[in-house]
Amino acid sequence: MNPIGEKYLRKKALPFLWCPGCGNGTILGATVRAIESLGIREDVALVGGIGCSGWIPVYIDADTLHSLHGRTLPFATGLKMSNPKRKVIVFTGDGDCLGIGGNHFIHTARRNLDITVIMVNNQIYGMTGGQVAPTTPLKAKTKTSFYGNPEDPFDACELAKVAGATYVARWTAAHALSLSRSIAEAITHEGFAFIEVIAQCPTQAGRIIYGTADPARLLDTLKAQTVSVKSASKLDAEALQGKWLIGTLHHDKGKTEFSRSYFGMAGPRGGKPAA
Amino acid sequence: MNPIGEKYLRKKALPFLWCPGCGNGTILGATVRAIESLGIREDVALVGGIGCSGWIPVYIDADTLHSLHGRTLPFATGLKMSNPKRKVIVFTGDGDCLGIGGNHFIHTARRNLDITVIMVNNQIYGMTGGQVAPTTPLKAKTKTSFYGNPEDPFDACELAKVAGATYVARWTAAHALSLSRSIAEAITHEGFAFIEVIAQCPTQAGRIIYGTADPARLLDTLKAQTVSVKSASKLDAEALQGKWLIGTLHHDKGKTEFSRSYFGMAGPRGGKPAA
Amino acid sequence: MVDIIIDEQYCKGCELCMHYCPKQILKKSGRRNAKGYVPPMVADPEQCSNCRTCELICPELAITLEDKP
Amino acid sequence: MVDIIIDEQYCKGCELCMHYCPKQILKKSGRRNAKGYVPPMVADPEQCSNCRTCELICPELAITLEDKP
Amino acid sequence: MNHEKSITEIKILQGNEAVVEGALAAGCRYFAGYPITPATEIAELMSERLPPLGGVFMQMEDEIASICATIGAAFGGALACTASSGPGISLMQEGIGYAAETEAPIVVVNVMRGGPSTGMPTAAGQQDIIQARAGSHGDYEIIALMPSSSQEAFELTYRAFALAQHYRVPVYVLSDEIIGHTREKVRIPGGLRPIERKHPRERENYLPYKAGADDLLDGMPAFNEGYRLLIDGQLHSEDGNRAGHLPDVCAQLTERLCRKITGHREEIYDLETHFLDDAERVVVCFGSPARPALRAVKDARDRGVRAGYMKIRTIWPFPEEAIAALAGKARTLIVPELNVGRVVQEVRRVTAGRTEVVSLPKLGGLLHTPDEILAELMKRRRP
Amino acid sequence: MNHEKSITEIKILQGNEAVVEGALAAGCRYFAGYPITPATEIAELMSERLPPLGGVFMQMEDEIASICATIGAAFGGALACTASSGPGISLMQEGIGYAAETEAPIVVVNVMRGGPSTGMPTAAGQQDIIQARAGSHGDYEIIALMPSSSQEAFELTYRAFALAQHYRVPVYVLSDEIIGHTREKVRIPGGLRPIERKHPRERENYLPYKAGADDLLDGMPAFNEGYRLLIDGQLHSEDGNRAGHLPDVCAQLTERLCRKITGHREEIYDLETHFLDDAERVVVCFGSPARPALRAVKDARDRGVRAGYMKIRTIWPFPEEAIAALAGKARTLIVPELNVGRVVQEVRRVTAGRTEVVSLPKLGGLLHTPDEILAELMKRRRP
Amino acid sequence: MRKEIKLAGFGGQGIVLMGVMLAEAAGYYENMEIAQTQSYGPEARGGACRAEVVIADEMIDYTKTLNADVFVAMSQPALDRYLPEIDPETAAVFVDEMLVTAVPETVRHLYRIPATRLAEEQCGSRMAANTVMLAAVVQKTGIISLEALGRTIRERLAPRLRDINLKALEITLAYLSGGDTHETL
Amino acid sequence: MRKEIKLAGFGGQGIVLMGVMLAEAAGYYENMEIAQTQSYGPEARGGACRAEVVIADEMIDYTKTLNADVFVAMSQPALDRYLPEIDPETAAVFVDEMLVTAVPETVRHLYRIPATRLAEEQCGSRMAANTVMLAAVVQKTGIISLEALGRTIRERLAPRLRDINLKALEITLAYLSGGDTHETL
Ligand SMILES: Cc1ncc(C[n+]2csc(CCOP(=O)(O)OP(=O)(O)O)c2C)c(N)n1
Ligand SMILES: Cc1ncc(C[n+]2csc(CCOP(=O)(O)OP(=O)(O)O)c2C)c(N)n1
Ligand code: SF4
Ligand code: SF4
Ligand code: SF4
Numbered sequence A, B: 001m002n003p004i005g006e007k008y009l010r011k012k013a014l015p016f017l018w019c020p021g022c023g024n025g026t027i028l029g030a031t032v033r034a035i036e037s038l039g040i041r042e043d044v045a046l047v048g049g050i051g052c053s054g055w056i057p058v059y060i061d062a063d064t065l066h067s068l069h070g071r072t073l074p075f076a077t078g079l080k081m082s083n084p085k086r087k088v089i090v091f092t093g094d095g096d097c098l099g100i101g102g103n104h105f106i107h108t109a110r111r112n113l114d115i116t117v118i119m120v121n122n123q124i125y126g127m128t129g130g131q132v133a134p135t136t137p138l139k140a141k142t143k144t145s146f147y148g149n150p151e152d153p154f155d156a157c158e159l160a161k162v163a164g165a166t167y168v169a170r171w172t173a174a175h176a177l178s179l180s181r182s183i184a185e186a187i188t189h190e191g192f193a194f195i196e197v198i199a200q201c202p203t204q205a206g207r208i209i210y211g212t213a214d215p216a217r218l219l220d221t222l223k224a225q226t227v228s229v230k231s232a233s234k235l236d237a238e239a240l241q242g243k244w245l246i247g248t249l250h251h252d253k254g255k256t257e258f259s260r261s262y263f264g265m266a267g268p269r270g271g272k273p274a275a
Numbered sequence C, D: 001m002v003d004i005i006i007d008e009q010y011c012k013g014c015e016l017c018m019h020y021c022p023k024q025i026l027k028k029s030g031r032r033n034a035k036g037y038v039p040p041m042v043a044d045p046e047q048c049s050n051c052r053t054c055e056l057i058c059p060e061l062a063i064t065l066e067d068k069p
Numbered sequence E, F: 001m002n003h004e005k006s007i008t009e010i011k012i013l014q015g016n017e018a019v020v021e022g023a024l025a026a027g028c029r030y031f032a033g034y035p036i037t038p039a040t041e042i043a044e045l046m047s048e049r050l051p052p053l054g055g056v057f058m059q060m061e062d063e064i065a066s067i068c069a070t071i072g073a074a075f076g077g078a079l080a081c082t083a084s085s086g087p088g089i090s091l092m093q094e095g096i097g098y099a100a101e102t103e104a105p106i107v108v109v110n111v112m113r114g115g116p117s118t119g120m121p122t123a124a125g126q127q128d129i130i131q132a133r134a135g136s137h138g139d140y141e142i143i144a145l146m147p148s149s150s151q152e153a154f155e156l157t158y159r160a161f162a163l164a165q166h167y168r169v170p171v172y173v174l175s176d177e178i179i180g181h182t183r184e185k186v187r188i189p190g191g192l193r194p195i196e197r198k199h200p201r202e203r204e205n206y207l208p209y210k211a212g213a214d215d216l217l218d219g220m221p222a223f224n225e226g227y228r229l230l231i232d233g234q235l236h237s238e239d240g241n242r243a244g245h246l247p248d249v250c251a252q253l254t255e256r257l258c259r260k261i262t263g264h265r266e267e268i269y270d271l272e273t274h275f276l277d278d279a280e281r282v283v284v285c286f287g288s289p290a291r292p293a294l295r296a297v298k299d300a301r302d303r304g305v306r307a308g309y310m311k312i313r314t315i316w317p318f319p320e321e322a323i324a325a326l327a328g329k330a331r332t333l334i335v336p337e338l339n340v341g342r343v344v345q346e347v348r349r350v351t352a353g354r355t356e357v358v359s360l361p362k363l364g365g366l367l368h369t370p371d372e373i374l375a376e377l378m379k380r381r382r383p
Numbered sequence G, H: 001m002r003k004e005i006k007l008a009g010f011g012g013q014g015i016v017l018m019g020v021m022l023a024e025a026a027g028y029y030e031n032m033e034i035a036q037t038q039s040y041g042p043e044a045r046g047g048a049c050r051a052e053v054v055i056a057d058e059m060i061d062y063t064k065t066l067n068a069d070v071f072v073a074m075s076q077p078a079l080d081r082y083l084p085e086i087d088p089e090t091a092a093v094f095v096d097e098m099l100v101t102a103v104p105e106t107v108r109h110l111y112r113i114p115a116t117r118l119a120e121e122q123c124g125s126r127m128a129a130n131t132v133m134l135a136a137v138v139q140k141t142g143i144i145s146l147e148a149l150g151r152t153i154r155e156r157l158a159p160r161l162r163d164i165n166l167k168a169l170e171i172t173l174a175y176l177s178g179g180d181t182h183e184t185l
């Protein structure tokens, strides 16, 4: 086991329940490296959704709340507002965050609450066995889109931005180092920070949507659908059609963060949260 | 009673429960005039949310479902998909649609389901007596933002557009004629059509946020915050800051509508809904 | 020329019609209806431009413009 | 120079490390661990550029790069 | 079931698959759902089976949307259904209350797993039985059926649609992980006809919420059939207009919503009994434990115990009279259930101290073995 | 209540306002809610009162977010609370199950209105009592308190926080529209101290879910106090790690979650009784109807009837022993309630046929008049 | 001693505030037990609005009115709707002279108070009609003391309401002392 | 007659499919009553996976195994985990020769089948190991007929699986007829 794992994992919970080659483990690694780089292990409050991705924080030996499907953000809100000094990091799936949890997502973004949301987009409901998600490509066949998905997917980053998020970035699981740095940046950013990680789910999305259960081939396929923000500026709309932009997509340092405005506005004794 | 009222209202349900000068009655009028102009009274299925605005369809003598708070769109989805020929029109408040109902809103828009959504934005929770809504201006005092609202409001039209709506328009209750025409256009549009109506709520928003319970003064104040799409093109960003754009904001006729793609994709006997 | 008919039974005296009439020909009647509201009265019907603003904005559908023969 | 240590106990044989090693020096070992997975072996450690790709991408945190003294 | 008893086909089906086949046989043409273990296979199979029939399968954004879309489709004219498990069913409670109040005929399948909360996501429980009756706010009654085999999953789902239409009420099928995931033979009965919705007798002056002397409504027209319906979750008058401010109207409607189910309970009951004639010790059971219970009763008979068996297929409305009648005859009632002992309380209530009632709870996602039930049957054997 | 009985202040408060004052006195510093009639005033007053105390009031996007944020704040270290009514409470059921499973100490105020569904939004009911115990899926137990005056709304809300911390359980305050909207005098007791959260005795090797012999956990540390907690809605081992695949661990936890409440019920009970010594006909009541009931009992006494009075302030866990004991003494128990007759079923169950139990339901949002209860007390007067 | 007061009118007339003021006056300044309730919600919007106060010198068991001693109707529909709940023989019935025109003859103790007119004409705002009426009720029935009502207005109303309401109290007393109350017995 | 079969291994080894094929063969082609269950979900991912089949000639009351007649272990952890539930005296225990190395001596009827090896070497895919094992079980125990198993593969498997599984059946029979089954008694 890598020393960062030795240091940060709950040994009793191992091994990870993830399938071989699943992107969640890589994302876990990127996260603990970010936490380590910032030296904030005792300040973090980790919240996981229900789904394969929601298990990431369960393996990290810190204060962890494994919540309900779709409800990470309200739980995170309670944790953050009961002590605005803590660093709240949320791990959620595309189904958890954008499917059942979509309303909390847009509202927490609107409030610009200072939490970091890492959304693992595997384009499918992984844990329940491969059903269509709000991120599944149009026409893709899944276990519940037998004749092809009749729905267009969301662009989660666009949605986050319009809703009010002030830090928005997208990576794939193949960008482990950039991802780790981005997570650190997001944690440091004061406001609602959203990171979408395109991740390979070889067992479900791989087998069902992409016709391959090979993690590396799948991840290569996903990577091939991305364009970095930098190179995007040189491409025309047609070349960008159907591509994911990768990198930091939005970073607004000017908007006041929610807990700050809250404790600022809060009347006579405002500004001071209860001990 | 105006003849359109004589013809279209459920007499037993009168008088309207709305306060004097409330915008909902005007919107009701605009709607029945649109229905009359299209001659589709027997084809409409009306769905209302819970809130003052949700009562609009209850007074209209057609097939009406007065649903649950925030859930108009799923009910509408069931109605539409069980018979795609019917014209489903949804009446919802800013709280109903964007507050508790936000997730259904973005998902139904994403699907581009052919329904018409009329969202009455009075910037407040009217029916429950004046609590903060996701549309309440920043810093505004309401019954539940005693020290001022610490949250930025949503731009509902932007949200609808990013989520996938293919017809998006905004009016105020003072634009009764344009509104009525826009409703007819939205009903005719094949896809998810969203109309936001900025409406005066003299009793709650007026008294609490704007300091006036006079319907006309309030409506004038609201109108003064709008800019028509046409004149907007001539204004710079600063002049547009904090203004509502009025008019048809988005009209995409190219995207396939959900029930069409559904019944198109649906395998061997696809294309034909059950009798 | 049109008749401007106000159904006082439904009027809630909100004054929207009065405020938005471009000709300012709708005025407070001073009368109270059964519910205690003061409906408008038509001060100078000849002036009416038949713009229908009052009819369209009345939240109680209490106003009817009827073409006079 | 680094040591590339693979903790076979945790490895699930996903081959991501092998695929993404720019030097292609991680290969299938052919051995099976207790769970039946085939962990990688380091074919030519001298070639390693210490880029840490394998360490960062391994979903099981099973790879450690250790600087050799 | 209104069909001839001949068997047309034998299929090996998981309980979850049998639910789908039963629903389709009944004429279900609308399903809105959201994946959840251990109910997901129902949605998956629906997504394959419905479209070729011209029906609609929709995976919604959550379970709230699922139940509401299901109700919307029911008023839209379709026989409609949703399925979920614990967490999803809890989210549906507001919608289920709406269906009860508006008398929407829908079927809700709960493939029960162990709770509370995320609980035991892949193991069985029968911990949602009281929730099925009282999980939403306000006074209302529903019907709930509990299959104990794939065969019953098929038959009871079919019947659920018939009951929903007849009583204008949400009907639960309370399956569980064991039933849902066990493959067994299902003998598909011949001559099964789709359930038809009754149209109102009256068209002129039709009042959508005017009940007959039997407390039931006069058929059910769909939207856009010319009736200009008004459906409201607020308590309402017979014409559908809100009546939340009229105490008498509200009181009467609330009472009728309950009475239309409890008052017809003897028509709704469906019990399977064995060896009751001379039984001294009766196992009262439902759902999964009914299988080992039957084995145990037979074994006990083999060992000379006058054991009896009552399987309740219709847990709500509760078969009060039938169980009260048992109390007059048997000395002991044994109630095995996959929870801390919930239905046993109902048995205690209706037997009012007139008989010994033994609770045989089983937790942890496990099913009673026949021997565990047998031990109970033997243990207190009359000396 | 752990305070001296001296009164420091008299205030005229609506029940809803008294709930807020009781909560703040207990040390509540986090409230997440969503407006709903007739509970909205609680949120409104919290939005004014909390910020100056350094506390947090948040209007969330819905009731699901409200309950989840409340639980999050509880684990974050705050005494936290939410309030709603029927439809909102139904939406909270999944969250309430999560709180029960994770042993989150939260207070949920349900200002009950008439149901089902939108029901009677501005009128009172007591139709959510069973839901309070069984509205979420899975086996669990909660505590529920029912005030019958503004004074009790204050006192029971204060106690709700104490019970929630002590038993690590969600505690309901089941108020109703009548209590919520009636202004009455509240005598604020002196020396009321905020409830303090107990810290664990053990710090090294602390196991967050290791219970003592009394089935209760060892205090409650908050997040970021160095304990590295793991909180999970899946059934778990003592260290918090998921155990959904371990039948024994799951069975034991499920049993303990129930037993930690039912097993302590005699400590939790809070009954107010009058004239029981020689009572032949006892009114067993709770919440709003307890007021006209007391009047009726006094009037009956005046007319020579040996009437008695038992007011249950703690409806869950149900005071089984106390009521069973009544059955041994009184000939008739009369149960007035604002529903079709739900708690009366529990009374029947625990009295097991040993006494006559009369249901006195009242629907339509109205409260029993004293005369209606008196009539029942007189009607069956012993000849 | 137990006194029951029922107040009714349109939403927006300040009916509930009348009830609250009465309750607070009795509770805070006369050491009485009180219970005050009201209808509200959609029903209170444009439609009928109702408040009730029970005042007693001992614990109040039943908090709603059973048999009102005083009934105030600020609108005709309010009178029509609630009169059936009142005993016309015993209750003191106060009506707004302008807004309530038809009172059945069965009412034995009727007071016609020009509350809206006085408020409009002499306080410059219809909004004060409720205090005019309340002052009249207190003065005519002695259900609480005028002093307690005055203290309530001074000490418990929001500053922006205080002055106009004190004015209303004053002009009412002046009007009533003028002797021209229309009282039917 | 009631026969109970328990099958266990890693997730991904096709354990459940073995159970289903066995159940369908018995149910559809041998006119038996059957009940087939499995573990699944997160537990079935990488971890232990288990399927059970009960075959009987009359209605099956209890659908789970109580005392397995046949136990198949396709991995060492599977053997270790489920062996305690089996009677080692009576059960026929089949293990994958390559993946299960340590079998306690208490097991009386042990069959070591090189299922994974045969599948890899002769069918070109580990995925066929389950059918190899199933064929061996059927051949050695006669719990159903080989013909029924063949029909099941031909008539009920998806076309893309059919050929490789027929191949697996074939090579297994060839292997077993070669006589080099490692059978310990
Ligand atoms: C209320 C509720 N509904 C449904 C489920 C079942 N469920 C568990 S995980 C999951 C989907 C997870 O998908 P996603 O969020 O994309 O995560 P992934 O497994 O793909 O990482 C679902 C639907 C649940 N646990 N709770
Ligand atoms: C689940 C649920 N939560 C809360 C309520 C209470 N409620 C009724 S209307 C309403 C707000 C309505 O606001 P909006 O949608 O903006 O409509 P408006 O009245 O302003 O037109 C609320 C919160 C409810 N009926 N159901
Ligand atoms: S199902 Fe997909 S997302 Fe879940 S663990 Fe397996 S590979 Fe990862
Ligand atoms: S409260 Fe506002 S929105 Fe509601 S009826 Fe009154 S004015 Fe209209
Ligand atoms: S039609 Fe136009 S001009 Fe005539 S009264 Fe109405 S608003 Fe005035």
Ligand code: SF4
Pocket (backbone or CB within 6 Å): B021, C006, C010, C011, C012, C013, C014, C015, C016, C017, C018, C039, C040, C057, C058, C059, C060, C061, C062, C063
């Ligand atoms: S707009 Fe209508 S309701 Fe308002 S004052 Fe004019 S007529 Fe009356």
Ligand code: SF4
Pocket (backbone or CB within 6 Å): A021, D006, D010, D011, D012, D013, D014, D015, D016, D017, D018, D039, D040, D057, D058, D059, D060, D061, D062, D063
């Ligand atoms: S990436 Fe890790 S788990 Fe995958 S093969 Fe390499 S060492 Fe093994």
Ligand code: SF4
Pocket (backbone or CB within 6 Å): D004, D020, D021, D022, D023, D024, D025, D026, D047, D048, D049, D050, D051, D052, D053, D054, D055, D065
């Ligand atoms: S550090 Fe880089 S070069 Fe070295 S083995 Fe790992 S991936 Fe290959």
Ligand SMILES: [Mg+2]
Pocket (backbone or CB within 6 Å): A051, A093, A094, A095, A120, A121, A122, A123, A124, A125, A126, A133
């Ligand atoms: Mg996913």
Ligand SMILES: [Mg+2]
Pocket (backbone or CB within 6 Å): B051, B093, B094, B095, B120, B121, B122, B123, B124, B125, B126, B133
């Ligand atoms: Mg609004």
